[in-house]
Amino acid sequence: MVIARRVRVADAAVEVIADEGLRGLTHRAVDARAGLPEGSASSCFRTRLALLRAVLDRVVELDEAALAGLEFPPGDAAAVADALTGFLEYSLGPGRARTRARLELYLDAARRPGLREPLAAANARFLDRAASGLAAAGVADPRGAARLLLAQLDGLLYDALARPFAPADRAWLRRAVGAAVRSLQV
DSSP states (O other): OHHHHHHHHHHHHHHHHHHHOGGGOOHHHHHHHHTOOTTHHHHHSOSHHHHHHHHHHHHHHHHHHHHTTOOOOTTOHHHHHHHHHHHHHHHHTTTHHHHHHHHHHHHHHHHOGGGHHHHHHHHHHHHHHHHHHHHHTTOSSHHHHHHHHHHHHHHHHHHHHHOTTSOOOHHHHHHHHHHHHHHTTO
16 A cells, blocks of 8 residues: 555656646645645655655656567667657657656756766666667667667657647657667668
8 A cells, every 4th residue: 555655646746747847846736636635745755855766766667668568670770760659659648747757857867966876877777778679670889879869769759848839740750760760770
């Protein structure tokens, strides 16, 4: 029951950050979003930093689950681009709140050291995963290519979230991802 409540609080905190930004993140706002009695979020995560860490852990957990089936077939740039396009569509659709919260955390970690280390560790896991997939696909410098690919994908996500007046439909995403993948010489 305690674990379920902690997950519920973390999920509600993700939604608060997505809707209100980090300035709107308070224990009271999380309680209200989760539909829990006042003080519930604070009893799960005593400090704001603990709450932010819970958000980070939850975002990473859900992103890793969403990436679990993603494969980079050797020599098949079109299949790689299709898989990544699907992931971006998910990140901008059902995973949109999580994507917004993740980007907010990145920006906050650049200004405050409290989240830097765990965010760097999570980023390293995603970088390792991408490098492994790119190595399997036959990319010559998989680590360097993975860093570039993650930057390009985050840029596409940022663009889609920060510029709602320029919608990122599947065709646009597929063209952009295709260009990124071709630049890696998959």
